[in-house]
Amino acid sequence: MNAVIKANGLKKRYGRTEALSGVDLEVQPGSIVGLIGPNGAGKTSALKAILGLTRFEGELEVMGQDPRRARQELMKDVCFIADVAVLPRWLKVRQALDFVEGIHPRFDRQRAEDFLDRTEIRRDRKVGQLSKGMITQLHLALIMAIDAKLLVLDEPTLGLDILYRKSFYENLLNDYFDGDRTILVTTHQVEEIEKILTHVMFIKAGKIVLNEEMESLPQRFSEVLVKPERADEARAMHPLHERELLGRHLFLFENEDHEKLSALGEIHSPGIADIFVAKMGQGRATAGEVQS
Ligand SMILES: Nc1ncnc2c1ncn2[C@@H]1O[C@H](COP(=O)(O)OP(=O)(O)OP(=O)(O)O)[C@@H](O)[C@H]1O
Numbered sequence: 001m002n003a004v005i006k007a008n009g010l011k012k013r014y015g016r017t018e019a020l021s022g023v024d025l026e027v028q029p030g031s032i033v034g035l036i037g038p039n040g041a042g043k044t045s046a047l048k049a050i051l052g053l054t055r056f057e058g059e060l061e062v063m064g065q066d067p068r069r070a071r072q073e074l075m076k077d078v079c080f081i082a083d084v085a086v087l088p089r090w091l092k093v094r095q096a097l098d099f100v101e102g103i104h105p106r107f108d109r110q111r112a113e114d115f116l117d118r119t120e121i122r123r124d125r126k127v128g129q130l131s132k133g134m135i136t137q138l139h140l141a142l143i144m145a146i147d148a149k150l151l152v153l154d155e156p157t158l159g160l161d162i163l164y165r166k167s168f169y170e171n172l173l174n175d176y177f178d179g180d181r182t183i184l185v186t187t188h189q190v191e192e193i194e195k196i197l198t199h200v201m202f203i204k205a206g207k208i209v210l211n212e213e214m215e216s217l218p219q220r221f222s223e224v225l226v227k228p229e230r231a232d233e234a235r236a237m238h239p240l241h242e243r244e245l246l247g248r249h250l251f252l253f254e255n256e257d258h259e260k261l262s263a264l265g266e267i268h269s270p271g272i273a274d275i276f277v278a279k280m281g282q283g284r285a286t287a288g289e290v291q292s
Pocket residue numbers: 014015017018019037038039040041042043044045046
């Protein structure tokens with residue numbers, strides 16, 4: 001199967017800052033990939049390179065094409081939600097539909113109308129009169145009505161409350177994703193999307209430090225709750241991370257024998273937020289929301 005995105009030694013510099021320092025990755029068709037990293041890790045730079053919005057060094061193919069040379073062509077198959085603030089405040093909802101219908105050959109207006117019918121959004125409202133959540137819904141209605149092969153989302157639910165965030169991902173999964181399409185999403189709200197992802201990538205200081213199928217995470221990472229008297233034994237096995245929980249020690253291991261670990265204490269599979277904290281190595285994030 002041909003990869004939808006393939007990068008080899010992808011580098012991006014802004015003056016002296018190296019935003020991407022040799023990224024290698026492949027995204028297969030039909031996957032929902034979460035690109036997760038702390039602020040400034042290089043997520044937006046990677047997405048911009050993929051969309052042909054910035055110059056870069058190294059090899060990058062998006063649907064078999066170089067985004068530096070074939071941006072126009074690629075945009076027929078790629079959709080992008082960057083920041084919901086891009087829709088002008090004076091634009092009426094009906095005009096937004098007219099506009100996308102006018103410029104995009106694969107826009108199915110009826111589909112967008114049907115989606116909007118399930119929201120509170122009236123067609124005669126101006127974008128400036130809508131709440132942030134409604135603007136995101138409008139954006140989603142426009143994007144989901146375009147028959148694209150790759151959907152790229154950069155922090156799509158930033159600033160939305162939990163109800164809007166949940167319905168955003170539900171809509172995406174139920175109304176948009178069909179197994180042939182591919183979705184690449186960056187977010188800080190790790191726990192909310194972990195259930196919809198097929199693959200996860202962690203990016204740290206311009207480098208991919210984890211690229212794994214969600215299904216394989218429980219094989220690779222284990223968390224063990226250890227009593228204080230056995231904590232040194234656990235430390236000697238070089239855990240990735242250690243934290244205290246109600247007087248016990250919680251150790252996170254990578255690629256360690258499950259039998260050996262279960263001898264130390266209660267063993268279970270960690271969520272992505274905990275794996276993220278462990279991989280970043282600084283314990284800065286709290287579970288559920290990765291922040292710096
Ligand atoms: N236009 C720019 N000019 C100079 N430096 C930039 C520019 N855009 C990004 N950078 C730098 O490149 C690095 C990566 O930034 P990038 O926006 O890709 O990170 P990010 O992971 O998307 O961060 P965030 O989660 O905060 O959006 C950072 O050090 C940032 O300061």
